[in-house]
Amino acid sequence: MAPTVSTTQFSDPAEVTEFVVNQGNGVKGLSETGIKALPDQYIQPFEERLINKFVNETDEAIPVIDMSNPDESKVAKAICDAAEKWGFFQVINHGVPLAVLDNVKAATHRFFNLPVEEKSKYTKEKSLSTNVRFGTSFSPRAEKALEWKDYLSLFFVSETEASQFWPDVCKNEALEYMNKSKTMVRKLLEYLGKNLNVKELDETKESLFMGSIRVNLNYYPICPNPDLTVGVGRHSDVSSLTILLQDQIGGLHVRSLASGNWVHVPPVPRSFVINIGDAMQILSNGRYKSVEHRVLANGSNNRISVPIFVNPKPESVIGPLPEVIANGEEPIYRDVVYSDYVRYFFKKAHDGKKTVDFAKI
């Protein structure tokens, strides 16, 4: 149920922050007060808004790849080409049952529809596990302008830990979604790895490419002035690979490496959006591209998305793979401990591609 708060209760920006961030109402709670104008702290600088450099979807579009094509070498090539040229692609006929996707979307709505007292049990301050966190925006203390998004972030440690600490209304669905996607994830990593001369996804490589998994449930409520803010600001993911399930609303935009234009990623029913993350860019010595993306706020619809961040283990040391630099190629990244890299990412506001400079030689 929507909270019965009137917009007049906010006489200054600090009260909005208190309501949204500290009391755990999130932007969903704010949106449901019926607020008519965007509070000042959500107004993004002009250059961060998604109003310039749009491109017509018929001129530039990220590839949609059918994974059921019987010619597997064609599928592998299309995936590796997309990873090099776009860093983003969509996959259809990926083998993950439709019911699993529908269930996790329904579970996402169920979680965000919980009363604030329930959701706020999972804020950083109150959560009984550091692996479960309900929050808003990206890094509210570091950001000059806040983002119009709430999230629940679930870091997988074990089935036992998840069953104890993940919220009841979504834990089974999130776990099933994560588990049932693993075959597809392995296939994608095998294709990407072979093209880097990685012969097989053995234990060491599995641990590097997919040693840890985080599932986020994202909620973007209706926004009173969507043109003045963003759902998520310009960033690249710090994962090795991100598997994103989006609903039918749309709003995700990717920066084209070829033109610099912002290209919309149109919702394709039953598909996943796949993107290369910074860890894979580093491991591939820059061959695969972790690309800037951002999400538009929406004035008429609530939107959800459910990314699975497939990552190295926190304690893994990542750097250009020996297989990649064996041919004499100069490494452009140094070795970094993956958790140091992620901590650096979370410490600052979104700033496009700059995170990866942390690992540049």
Ligand SMILES: COc1cc(/C=C/C(=O)SCCNC(=O)CCNC(=O)[C@H](O)C(C)(C)COP(=O)(O)OP(=O)(O)OC[C@H]2O[C@@H](n3cnc4c(N)ncnc43)[C@H](O)[C@@H]2OP(=O)(O)O)ccc1O
């Ligand atoms: C939220 O909006 C987002 C999120 C994203 C995410 C994109 C990704 O690619 S997520 C995948 C990241 N990879 C991993 O999580 C796997 C490896 N994990 C680790 O190495 C560790 O678990 C850790 C993340 C480094 C946390 O280690 P720990 O020692 O427990 O560190 P903390 O002190 O708890 O946290 C450090 C710092 O980060 C903030 N933080 C931690 N987790 C999250 C989270 N899930 N969401 C947001 N922020 C998080 C935490 O608050 C700490 O900051 P302080 O200022 O409080 O010190 C993309 C786009 C988005 O808009």
Ligand SMILES: O=C(O)CCC(=O)C(=O)O
């Ligand atoms: O919601 C989306 O479409 C993308 C979200 C995203 O980029 C992220 O969570 O890292």
Ligand SMILES: [Fe+2]
């Ligand atoms: Fe992202």
